[in-house]
Ligand SMILES: Nc1ncnc2c1ncn2[C@@H]1O[C@H](COP(=O)(O)OP(=O)(O)OP(=O)(O)O)[C@@H](O)[C@H]1O
């Protein structure tokens with residue numbers, strides 16, 4: 001496995017531009033759907049820099065732009081304006097092919113709905129990112145990441161034979177298999193019960209503390225967000241608040257305050 005920098009070494013150590021301490025950087029990012037009077041400003045000017053080796057949760061009311069933010073930050077969607085840098089690489093004008101290659105080699109994804117392929121075995125699902133990237137399908141690597149998520153004995157099973165929590169752990173193993181710089185997770189515990197959710201959150205925490213990855217996680221759940229180093233709060237397409245090392249109760253209180261403030265703004269800026 002590649003040697004990575006620990007989270008405490010990252011900031012301000014005079015790294016070169018390409019190896020800067022910033023894993024994800026958005027400048028003036030806007031994402032508009034539709035035009036004219038009916039336009040929706042899903043992201044209304046987002047500026048953000050997430051250090052390498054950090055775990056960030058993104059919260060906000062439904063429709064505040066969380067998924068749009070994650071998609072733009074991960075190069076799955078193109079902003080209407082502004083720039084996105086991943087590990088110092090500007091992805092804004094990048095060709096679709098280059099972007100796909102960057103996503104496959106340097107990013108990992110975990111979604112609420114697991115998104116495993118039912119006809120493939122657990123091992124084949126985990127190896128899929130390597131297969132898609134045209135790399136050697138290293139079965140020892142698959143075994144190692146499956147062991148990390150506690151599923152060493154499930155390699156030959158199909159996803160349908162596993163519980164929801166086990167399936168999400170397979171999805172985390174699949175996200176880890178390429179040793180990505182950044183893992184993007186959209187509601188990774190949304191379909192799980194509390195105990196199972198904690199197992200998955202523990203794995204994401206370990207990806208940061210043990211492997212030096214950067215994790216960006218969208219969640220509705222203050223208890224899930226409390227596993228992160230900081231929580232960023234989105235309201236109406238821009239970041240309105242931030243809380244570092246908050247408890248679930250503190251995070252829930254901030255969310256309540258945010259929802260009270262942004263209530264009634266559902267119709268969008270251009271309406
Ligand atoms: N493809 C689309 N076309 C038009 N409008 C869209 C599209 N996708 C999202 N939007 C709008 O952009 C805004 C932000 O949507 P987004 O999905 O990012 O919200 P969210 O915070 O992830 O919400 P949720 O918590 O419900 O998942 C919403 O007003 C939504 O209706």
Ligand SMILES: [Mg+2]
Pocket residue numbers: 066067068
């Ligand atoms: Mg969403």
